[in-house]
Amino acid sequence: VGATADAYWNFAGPFGGYVAALCMKAVVTDVRVLGPPVAQTVNYCGALAKGPFEITTRIPRGGKATQHWSIELIQDGQVAATATIVCANRRETFAHQAVAMPSVPPVDAVPRMKSDGRLPWLSSYRFHFIEGGPRFTPAGEGEPLGPSKTVMYLADHPARPLDVVALSSLADCFILRLLQMRGASVPMIPMSTVSMTTYFHAGPEELAAQGDAPLLGVADGKRFSANFHDQHMDLWGRDGGLLATGIQTVWYKA
Amino acid sequence: VGATADAYWNFAGPFGGYVAALCMKAVVTDVRVLGPPVAQTVNYCGALAKGPFEITTRIPRGGKATQHWSIELIQDGQVAATATIVCANRRETFAHQAVAMPSVPPVDAVPRMKSDGRLPWLSSYRFHFIEGGPRFTPAGEGEPLGPSKTVMYLADHPARPLDVVALSSLADCFILRLLQMRGASVPMIPMSTVSMTTYFHAGPEELAAQGDAPLLGVADGKRFSANFHDQHMDLWGRDGGLLATGIQTVWYKA
Numbered sequence: 001v002g003a004t005a006d007a008y009w010n011f012a013g014p015f016g017g018y019v020a021a022l023c024m025k026a027v028v029t030d031v032r033v034l035g036p037p038v039a040q041t042v043n044y045c046g047a048l049a050k051g052p053f054e055i056t057t058r059i060p061r062g063g064k065a066t067q068h069w070s071i072e073l074i075q076d077g078q079v080a081a082t083a084t085i086v087c088a089n090r091r092e093t094f095a096h097q098a099v100a101m102p103s104v105p106p107v108d109a110v111p112r113m114k115s116d117g118r119l120p121w122l123s124s125y126r127f128h129f130i131e132g133g134p135r136f137t138p139a140g141e142g143e144p145l146g147p148s149k150t151v152m153y154l155a156d157h158p159a160r161p162l163d164v165v166a167l168s169s170l171a172d173c174f175i176l177r178l179l180q181m182r183g184a185s186v187p188m189i190p191m192s193t194v195s196m197t198t199y200f201h202a203g204p205e206e207l208a209a210q211g212d213a214p215l216l217g218v219a220d221g222k223r224f225s226a227n228f229h230d231q232h233m234d235l236w237g238r239d240g241g242l243l244a245t246g247i248q249t250v251w252y253k254a
Numbered sequence: 255v256g257a258t259a260d261a262y263w264n265f266a267g268p269f270g271g272y273v274a275a276l277c278m279k280a281v282v283t284d285v286r287v288l289g290p291p292v293a294q295t296v297n298y299c300g301a302l303a304k305g306p307f308e309i310t311t312r313i314p315r316g317g318k319a320t321q322h323w324s325i326e327l328i329q330d331g332q333v334a335a336t337a338t339i340v341c342a343n344r345r346e347t348f349a350h351q352a353v354a355m356p357s358v359p360p361v362d363a364v365p366r367m368k369s370d371g372r373l374p375w376l377s378s379y380r381f382h383f384i385e386g387g388p389r390f391t392p393a394g395e396g397e398p399l400g401p402s403k404t405v406m407y408l409a410d411h412p413a414r415p416l417d418v419v420a421l422s423s424l425a426d427c428f429i430l431r432l433l434q435m436r437g438a439s440v441p442m443i444p445m446s447t448v449s450m451t452t453y454f455h456a457g458p459e460e461l462a463a464q465g466d467a468p469l470l471g472v473a474d475g476k477r478f479s480a481n482f483h484d485q486h487m488d489l490w491g492r493d494g495g496l497l498a499t500g501i502q503t504v505w506y507k508a
Contacts (some may be wrong), residue, residue, distance in 0.1 A: 022259065027377045038448065038449075038482050038503055039297075039448065039449040039503045041295040041338065041449070041451060043293075043322050043338050043340060045314060045315035045320075045322045046315055046317070046370075057451075060299060060326065060333040060336050061299035061300055061332065061333045061334075061336075063300070065481070065505060065507075066299075066448055066505060068297050068333075068336060070336055078315065079314040079315045079322075080315075082314050082315075082324055082338060084295065084297050084321060084336060084338065084449070086297060086448055086449055086503070088448075088481060088482065088505070089481075090480035090481050090482070091480060091481060092434070092480065093478075093479075093480060093481050093506065093507075093508050094436070094478060094506070094508065095478055095479050095480070096399070096435075096477070096478040097476070097477045097478070097479075098402040098474070098475055098476055098477070099476045099477070113314050124328055145350070148352040178348070181350075182348070189347060193293075194292065194293065194320055194340055194342075195293040195295070195338070195340055195451075197295060197449075197451040197501060199482075199484045199501070199503050201476075201477045201479045201482075201484070202479070203479075203480055209402070210429070220352070221352055221490070222352055222353045222455075222496055222499055223350070223351045223352065223353070223455045223457050223495075223496045223499070224347075224348060224350040224351070224352075225347075225349050225351075225456070225457075226344035226345060226346065226347060226349070226457055227342060227343075227345060227347050228292050228342065228344070228453075228455075230453045230455070230499050232486070232499075232501075234476070241340070241477075242476055242477045245476055245477070245484050245501070247453070247486075247499070247500070247501050249292055249293045249340070249453045250380075251292075251319060251320060251342070252259075252347065253319075253350070254347050254348065
């Protein structure tokens with residue numbers, strides 16, 4: 001049982017990363033947890049209103065290697081989100097990173113986005129855009145689409161040491177691709193994340209070593225069709241390790 | 255209620271795509287379904303044994319735009335898989351494909367893999383490898399890792415017209431990246447998909463237009479760490495449309 005926090009408010013409710021973090025926290029703080037999380041899927045069924053909510057957790061199946069959790073976030077008797085989280089008994093094994101972090105300037109060389117007076121959740125993070133970025137002004141008639149890709153530094157604000165709860169929320173800190181490409185409109189065309197899946201490559205030691213240093217985030221989308229588009233993302237740590245990777249699908253009205 | 259089909263057998267149970275297709279079929283043939291699926295996540299909790307099983311479906315939340323399904327596949331009183339599927343009332347909207355199908359030779363110019371006598375599920379599909387491919391023989395000592403990427407044509411065998419049930423299974427037809435990279439070993443190191451998420455870009459008309467022509471599939475992995483690796487995939491239709499995109503996480507023992 002909890003209550004919504006205003007600092008993570010988006011248009012019509014808390015931004016999706018906050019909901020992901022709530023579900024993740026419910027699992028990793030549960031005494032039954034087998035080990036660190038590997039995978040999380042959150043389905044956003046309806047916007048949360050300000051006020052109290054309840055999180056229910058079940059373990060449909062658990063073994064020595066993996067543990068499967070099913071989570072529901074309920075408010076006023078309605079399911080606002082469902083989620084599944086896979087935890088595991090993770091040990092050292094064959095390890096290999098097949099991709100390299102993009103070559104980018106240091107964070108100090110990239111201006112920080114001013115978020116004053118905009119959506120509250122934007123002020124709960126620091127954003128330093130290297131490539132792509134939000135367009136808060138309406139796009140002009142006949143203006144070409146903006147880029148689908150974003151490369152940015154991002155971090156919690158105020159700063160906090162990285163852990164898997166913070167990471168599950170940072171995975172949703174990329175502006176929706178469609179908004180970046182088309183720019184804002186007046187009135188805003190409704191759009192929201194409907195489902196998000198994040199895989200956690202880094203274990204607790206690697207996350208702890210990151211401290212409160214900004215992550216490098218890369219996001220892009222592939223296809224926009226019949227009310228939905230996909231959006232994939234990578235989050236890199238300061239030593240070039242791929243901490244998390246994921247994908248989300250976004251509903252848009254028109 | 256159903257029973258497992260031998261034609262889709264893998265090492266220790268039916269291959270994961272078969273389970274995904276069973277869950278998808280349960281939803282799209284249900285009279286309550288709102289519209290075509292947008293997203294599917296399947297969590298593989300334990301191997302299915304040969305024999306009967308039961309699929310339970312719930313709709314935790316449904317609206318005019320989206321409908322959220324929760325599914326469990328149960329065998330002998332144990333949950334073998336959980337899944338969530340989002341269906342939607344999909345209409346024509348802004349449409350854009352930000353990526354292009356890779357330039358590849360026609361399917362007739364690419365040899366078909368012989369799968370006789372190997373795992374049964376391999377014979378339920380046709381595979382034509384353009385880049386990357388399975389290594390069924392153990393890798394030699396000190397041999398370099400194989401490629402993480404695969405580009406291939408794939409189709410149901412015997413041929414059948416494409417629909418979303420077949421597509422949800424085709425999304426899991428890529429050999430596990432780790433197996434491709436390290437090659438088979440004797441004895442085999444246990445590995446299996448633990449969670450898979452697929453997004454469906456194409457609606458029913460676009461799938462019907464594909465008929466039984468092979469799809470072009472591209473898969474790759476990013477990081478292998480502490481018993482798990484990710485694997486992402488795209489499935490392209492014959493007119494260069496991105497029909498589906500997805501991601502999975504794979505457990506491996508060592």
